[in-house]
Amino acid sequence: MVSDSEVNPASTEDKNSLRKRVLEQRDDMPPETRNTFGQEIIRNVISLETYGESKVVLAYVGFGSELRTDEFLRRTLNIGKRLLLPRVNRKTKSLDLYKVKDLARDLTSGTWGIKEPDPSRCGQADIRDVDFVLVPGVAFDSRCGRLGYGAGFYDGLLANRRISQTRLVAGAFEVQMVERVPMLAHDVYLDLVLTEKRHYPA
């Protein structure tokens, strides 16, 4: 009998080894390529109709070899949308959302050195008010399956969204696309993944 792993190696590849492999590939991209592709990806996200129509946007501040989101954050504020950014709550082991108005002043260096909203300057917000999420992640597949960094923070947060209203979109480099992300019951599928080459699903 042909096992699942022979037909489709990524379907049974352990999440941790998949994470490691894709992160290595992303880290290996030359910085100029990452920049050029990153600008293209952000342009693609910004030109989405669902982004244009959205009023409350949840995004993140890219770190390490992740897609740089600075331009997306600036643009979102400049065109008058409400911008929310997440902050790790160590007690509840989940993400709290805060309204950010001034990127230069409202952020502090938080967990893992990632820039997070300063709770003394920003009001809290609710995932149920969000209509567009730029979701971070490590690996994605053509069915919009998603593998994160392994904390389950986004799966937990997005489980509480208003499904009819919230569009979930990831911007990622083509090297982050894999044959199949192993998806468990708690893993949330996205609506769209945009890379520098194309969008998924086609």
Ligand SMILES: Nc1ncnc2c1ncn2[C@@H]1O[C@H](COP(=O)(O)OP(=O)(O)OP(=O)(O)O)[C@@H](O)[C@H]1O
């Ligand atoms: N909604 C949820 N309910 C219960 N457990 C959850 C939920 N979301 C995640 N978890 C738990 O969190 C852990 C990590 O999940 P997983 O490997 O899917 O993280 P991830 O998708 O890589 O991370 P993230 O969502 O932060 O990007 C798992 O042990 C999983 O059982």
Ligand SMILES: [Mg+2]
């Ligand atoms: Mg997950």
